[in-house]
Amino acid sequence: MQLVVMDQASLERVRNAPKSILAKTDRVNILINDAGIMAVPDLQTHAGTSPEFQSRVVSLASSGHRLGGINPSNNWHYQKGDYNPSLAYAQSKTANIYMANEIERCFGSLGLHATNVHPGGIATGLGRHLPAEYLQNLHQNQGLIKIFKSPEQGAATSIWAATGKEWEGRGWRYLSDCSEAMPGRMIWIRGVQ
Structure with missing residues (x-):
């Protein structure tokens, strides 16, 4: 396995990643889209886009998706x-969930x-x-501390x-805690565009 x-x-690094892969192999067996950032003081990447909005075909979501959908306005960034x-x-x-669902919709039959x-x-x-005050409140919340996981x-x-093996040939899934789970209702209607 190679990372x-x-x-x-x-x-530029996004463009270089597939070049690096193709220099070593002609196929990818597993792709895990991991990572997330939040509350970054500098909202723009070097290309002028929001680093939080970009998605990086196991796609890491979060129960945080339940807070709302995609901003439909002209205020994307x-x-x-x-x-x-x-x-x-x-x-x-x-957006990560939408991306995975669209991959499944377009390519699942293939x-x-x-x-x-x-x-x-x-x-x-x-x-x-x-903010420091917010983090301090989190660290004092014993109920929350108990549910945090190690990496x-x-x-x-x-x-x-x-x-x-149970996921071979299957998509349209949302998993949490090594079991199948239900995502927020608003984003899980198959085929809705």
């Missing part, structure tokens, strides 16, 4: 203000299947850009989705 990192804050880190994060995770995974709350640096625990569902 290829594709930093989506740089379109919050250029008009009103930036809300939680809603931007929810949009990015909803044998390419896409699955969505909610890895759970993981003790990482994801929220490092959140290894958080990766378990992704690995299961990527390698589990």
